Amino acid sequence: MTTEDRQLKLGAFIMATGHHIAAWRHPDSDADAGHSIDHYRGLAETAERGKFDLVFVADSPAGWDGDKDAETRSRVSHSAHFEPVTLWSALSQVTERIGFVxxxxxxxxxxxxxxxxFAxxxxxxxxxxxxxxxxxxxxxxxxFSIAGHPAHASRYERAEEVVDLVLDLWDSYEDDALIRDKQSGIFLDPDKVHKVNHHGKFFDVAGPLNVARSPQGRPVVVQAGASEPGRELAARTADVIFTANQTLEDAQxxxxxxKGRLAKFGRRPEQLLIMPGIFAVxxxxxxxxxxxxxFIQSLVHPTIAWSILKQYYVGVDLSGYSLDDKAPPLPTNTELNKSRLKLVxxxxxRGLSLRQLYLSLATARGHRTVVGTPEQVADAIGEWFNGGAADGFxxxxxxxPTGLTDFVDQVVPVLQRRGWFRTEYEGAxxxxxLGLERPVNRFVERAAAPSQRSA
Incomplete structure (x- = not known):
């Protein structure tokens, strides 16, 4: 596929005051952004003005600072924040084209x-x-009143079952199941409503879902795991992968x-988009x-510096080290995010000092950092996009909000002039x-499968 046939996909990955760990201390940031609907509304509108495909907020089912000491907790800005589906439901009403992850x-x-x-x-x-x-x-x-945090392998075994179950639930209703004929008094066709009757290792769910099939057929599925189980799950079920890579070679x-895994699941390369993160200054x-x-790196307090390092050096006593000492090898026998642990x-x-390591992580937790002019940032994006490393970013x-506004006003026009990025949205x-096909209902597809095989 030539460059002319492809268009970059762009997402705005939003972290309240910004992705830098000390962003809340920056003069340009809104320190109460995490609980400001006006702040998020402005970001969504800016991203849509820049013709971005989507906006995305990271989330956790708990605070991100619960295991930290009081001194560290007092300096962390992202411990409390909106629940994302609630937030996006509100912002979908003041935008028209931008997607919400x-x-x-x-x-x-x-x-x-x-x-x-999600439906x-x-x-x-x-x-x-x-x-x-x-x-x-x-x-x-x-x-969550459960016995303990499951091991990595068990988490992915459960994830496989959850994703398949959710995909089935989203397809409980066929597209034309709801007739809504006032004259006949027929509201729906029961033959086009499907129970999932799921019986798995972790769940027993009868269904059907009590929400009709949605406008996209089903919501877009995004996945971020880069471990072996994560890659397999993404290749089988995802529409988009958010990933972190430091070098062109690793990204390629x-x-x-x-892309090479897709064929065994009956999928084509264009059916799964890969979008690495990029932190642009x-x-x-x-x-x-x-x-x-x-300047922004200078805002990192020493307490936060050590806290960043301790996230990855689980069980390692760092009290004998100074920040200028060479970073020791990281432990591997943890149940942390495996792909991110490998990246760190x-x-x-590479022989970094502990100071250099925490400064690399303070920006975007291991995502690629590019510092330069709008043209240089566009060059960096183009190198990976045209070099078999990314479908978008x-x-x-x-x-x-300034980091997003500056990117939209300064970098997007360069990408558009080079013919890499849209000037208008392609659809609703x-x-x-994203250029993704509307999926066939899974129950309809299964029902058709025997006749297709006999043909």
Whole structure:
């Protein structure tokens, strides 16, 4: 496929005050952004003005600071924030084209309720909803009355079942099941409503879902895991992958590996989009961009620096180290997010000091960082887009709202002039704008399968 045939896909990955760990201290940030609907409304409208495909907020079924000491907790800005489906339901009413990606955990959420709320969001937004599938690396089991946090392998085994169950539930109703004929008094065709009758290792669910098939057929499925089980789950079920890569070579390997897995699931390469994260620090000149980068890095308090490192050095006593010491190898016998742990381990293996390591993670937790002019940032995007490493990017603004506004006003026009990015939306739904086909109802597809085989 030539460059002319492809268009970049862009997502705005929003973290309240910004992606940098110290963004809330920056003069341009809105410190109370996490609970300001006006703030998020402005971001969604800015992203839509820039013709972005989607906006995305990370989420966890618990606070992200519960395991930290009081001194660290006092300096963390993202401990409390909106629930994303609720937030996106509101913002879908003040936008028209931008898609909304919300995170929900397969480990800690009930699949029937999960399916119901995302199907509802797709109806409310008129076809602009997406589910970011996560298994939840952090132990938040004490909030859910369960025995303990499941091991990595068990989490993915459960995720496989949850995703399949949710996909079936979303297809409980065929597209034309609701007749709504006032003259005849017939509201629906019972033959086109399907119970899932699911009996699995983790769940027994009869169905059907009590929400009709949604405008997109079903919400877009997004996945972020890069471990072996995560890659398999994404290749089989996902429409989009959000990923983190530091180098072109790593990104190309991931892209090639994922695309190469699709055929065994009867899928084509264009049916799964890969969108790495990119943390862009802009400046009118290269020197100004570097100064902007150094300023925000200077806002990281030493307490937060050590807290960042301790997230990955689980069970390792760092009290004998200074920040200028060489980073020791990371432990591997943890149940943390495996793909992110590998990424951080690879950074440490480059011979970085602990200071250099935490500064690399303070920006965007291991996502690629680019510091430069709008043209240089566009160059960096184009290198991966045209080099077999990405179908698009999740933009991680360092500080909000200015980081997103600057990207839309300064970088997007460069991408458009180069012919890489749209100047107008292609459709009304998220699937249409992402260039993804409307999926066939799974029950209809299964019913047709025997005749297709005999033919």
């Amino acid at each position: 919300a995170t929900a955990s397969t480990t800690y959420e009930d699949p029937y309720l999960l399916a119901r709320k 509802s969001l797709d109806h409310i937004s008129k076809g602009r909803a997406a589910w970011n599938v996560v298994t939840t690396g952090a132990d938040v089991s004490k909030n 390997e991931f892209y090639s590996d994922i 802009l400046g009118g000149t290269e020197k100004q961009a570097q100064e902007n980068y150094e 381990s690879d950074l440490a293996a 999740n933009i991680l603004p360092p500080v909000l 739904t998220l699937r249409e704008n």
